[in-house]
Amino acid sequence: MLSANGPLPPERCNLSPRFQTTGMDFAGPFELKTSPLRKSSTIKAYVCVFVCFSVKAVHLELCSDLTSAAFQAAFARFVSRRGLPKKVMSDNGKNFLGASRAFELEFKEFVNNVAQDISEIPNLRV
Incomplete structure (x- = not known):
């Protein structure tokens, strides 16, 4: 499939389960009443927008701010509802980069903590 600017990426053309390839970005700020x-006070809020590349389904998550921690919470809610995507695409926002580094550190810590337990599992014979 060709567009005016060249061929579309395969993620946009091939049929796959929803949210297997996901794009995300933030929208806002929005004023929310507390x-x-x-005469209630208002606070700023943002929306994290997740878009499925194959069927253009949209998932919205409310965020209190643009920090990496707020994004990680929004991503955890998204994954619990829609499942873990195989590929995630976004712009290079600071909150996305910070969350990526945090996920990598958590994964390395998990592997280091579990490596000893895995090596101690006796060989099972069937």
Whole structure:
């Protein structure tokens, strides 16, 4: 399939389960009222937008700010609802880069903690 600017990436042309390839970005800020009262204060909020590349389905998650921790929480909620995507694409926002580094560190710590336990498992015979 060709577009005016060249061929589309395969993720956009091939049929696959929803949210296997996901794009994401932030929208906002939006003003939210803290209560239904008339003179309640407002706070800034953002929306993390997840878009499925194959069927263009959209998943929205509310975020309190643009920090890496807020994004990690939004991504955890997305994964718990839609499943873990095989490929995630985004711009190089600081919150996305920070979250990527944090995920890599957590994975390395997990592997280091579990490596000893895995090496101690006796060989099972069937």
